[in-house]
Amino acid sequence: MGPTVLPWREARRRRFDLAVACTAHRSMWNLGAPLMVLPHGAGYNRLIAESTGNTVSAVGLSRRELTRFGRVIPRIIGVSHEEQIGRLARSCPAAVSRALLVGDPCFDRMERSLALRDEYREALGVVGGRRLVVVNSTWSEHSLIGTCEDLPLRLVRALPTDEFAVAVVLHPNVWARHGTARVLGRLVSAMDAGLLVIPPEQGWQAMLVAADCVVGDHGSTTFYGAALDRATAVMGTGEDELDPASPTAESNPLHQRNTTKTSPPSRSADFTPPSEDHQQHPESETEPNH
Numbered sequence: 001m002g003p004t005v006l007p008w009r010e011a012r013r014r015r016f017d018l019a020v021a022c023t024a025h026r027s028m029w030n031l032g033a034p035l036m037v038l039p040h041g042a043g044y045n046r047l048i049a050e051s052t053g054n055t056v057s058a059v060g061l062s063r064r065e066l067t068r069f070g071r072v073i074p075r076i077i078g079v080s081h082e083e084q085i086g087r088l089a090r091s092c093p094a095a096v097s098r099a100l101l102v103g104d105p106c107f108d109r110m111e112r113s114l115a116l117r118d119e120y121r122e123a124l125g126v127v128g129g130r131r132l133v134v135v136n137s138t139w140s141e142h143s144l145i146g147t148c149e150d151l152p153l154r155l156v157r158a159l160p161t162d163e164f165a166v167a168v169v170l171h172p173n174v175w176a177r178h179g180t181a182r183v184l185g186r187l188v189s190a191m192d193a194g195l196l197v198i199p200p201e202q203g204w205q206a207m208l209v210a211a212d213c214v215v216g217d218h219g220s221t222t223f224y225g226a227a228l229d230r231a232t233a234v235m236g237t238g239e240d241e242l243d244p245a246s247p248t249a250e251s252n253p254l255h256q257r258n259t260t261k262t263s264p265p266s267r268s269a270d271f272t273p274p275s276e277d278h279q280q281h282p283e284s285e286t287e288p289n290h
Contacts, residue, residue, distance in 0.1 A: 024065040024074060034075040038102065041220035042227075043080050044087070045246040057091035058243040066095045078102040087245055106205070107224060113209050114228075120210040124196065126165045131212040133159065133166045134230075136204070138219030139173040144235045151215070151235070153190040167196035167211075169204040169221055176200075223248050 006014070016033035022040035037060070044058040052062035059065070061084070066072055077098045079085055085099045113120075126132045135152050137145035144151065152168045159166060168187065175183055187197055198204055208214065208224055213231045216222030218238025226232040242249040 024060050024077075026065065026068050026073065029068045029071075029073050035073060036076040036078060037074045038078040039080055039084075042104065042107070042223045043220075043247060044084055045218075045220070045242055045248045047241050047243055056243075058087060058246060061088045061091045063092040063094075066092050070094075072098055074098055076100050080104040081247070083245075083247070087243070107227060110205050110209055110224065110228060113206065117209050120206045124165065124167070124210060126210065130162070131164050132207075132210055133164055133213045133215060134169060134207045134211040134225070135166065136169040136214065136216040136219065136221040136225070137171060137174065138217055138221070138238075139171045139177070140241060142217070142236060142238045142241055143171070143219070144215075144217040145170060145174060148235060149186070152187065152195050153193065155215075156190050156193040156195050161194055165196065166190075166194065167198055167207055169198045169207055170200065171219060171221075172200040174200075218242055218248055220248065223251065226251065 012030045012032070014032065016031070019028070019031045019033040019035045021028060021035065021037050024037045028035055039060060044060040046059045047055055047057070048059050049055050051059050051065060053064040054062065057063070066074060066077070072092075072095045074095070075098065077088065077095055077100065079088070079099050079101055080103055082101055085096065085101075088099055089096045121127065121132065124132065133155060135144070135155065137143045140146060152166065156166045168190075170183065178186075184191070184197065187195060191197060198207055204221060205224075208221065208228055208230065211225065211230050213233070214222060214225030215233045215235065216225065217235050218241075222232060222234060237249075239249065244250075
């Protein structure tokens, strides 16, 4: 038996024992339930001024998202690591008492799945000594797919198919912004050459468990791949949209070297980044988008 899906207007009229959300938004004060917010991804890392109202607070930790008329909205603010409490104290001191160290259940699940790695690889056809390269991209103009759209095609053409398998994992916002048909249409040449395309609903965790190598950007998937001790190549720093105090920024070798910025390669307009209106979190004070 699955969950009951309610329209936002109806959810606001009902009362619940608990509301759990993967993002903070001021519209949630309308819910008749204690609210618990959790990070989606590897902690709180991104800087999005449209959400936070400034360029220094990470999304999910800002005063604008967590308070309304000076009152802290969430009853519990889940954090995956204690360092996030320090950043919360700087961005929204009134909310520190609501912070709760909950760990990272997503990473815990992947660690427990390591015992199934051979089964995952067999299901993917990665057998007989073949190696699996997982290409992953977050969204935005600074993402891998936003700056180097043809990388999956170049990899499947360059790597011998009897030695390598290549898979691509795209952030759900890419699929939401462009639609399934358009995304697959842009990848069709690479798919014809053997590229495995992982759907946005599920599967990316299994790909990281099965992977030999991860090629990504500053998104959480790359960070998780490195945490699983996969050989990891990072395409760009993403420093223009990362909290410099976040672990994803501090662990990025390109960020650590303070590399000189260069103009990104040309890219197709078909994979322009999703606008703030297409992010998967509420944008309206009265009714969130879905």
